[in-house]
Amino acid sequence: MEGPTASEPIKSYQFCSVQLNVFSLMLVTALSAFCGGIGWALILFIANWLGMVTLQRFDNVLANFIMFPLFGAFFAALFSLLGYPVYKWVCKNLRGQRLTGIFHNPHN
Secondary structure (H helix, E strand, C coil): CCCCCCCCCCCCCEEEEEEECHHHHCCCCCCCHHHHHHHHHHHHHHHHHHCCCCCCCCCCCCHHHHHHHHHHHHHHHHHHHHHHHCCCCCCHHCCCEEEEEEECCCCC
């Protein structure tokens, strides 16, 4: 199959329905939890630095920046793996997960 030619317009869509496979769901949730762990470690660092909180248990800043994202990514991937049958059932009954944005016609 060939892609669209220069004279052929590219179709774009505003809505798309998808269902992620187990690996993709684990990657998406792990990445978001990893970024959330970095954000949480940064918030704790700034709050401690400004004197808004006094950290006793999480007083090692470097350990927070390493462990929060790793623990977040691990547990998000684990729970998405355990919850995948529920996600699959919900997507099957709702005909997929509805996304909005700009989607182009795939060239498979």
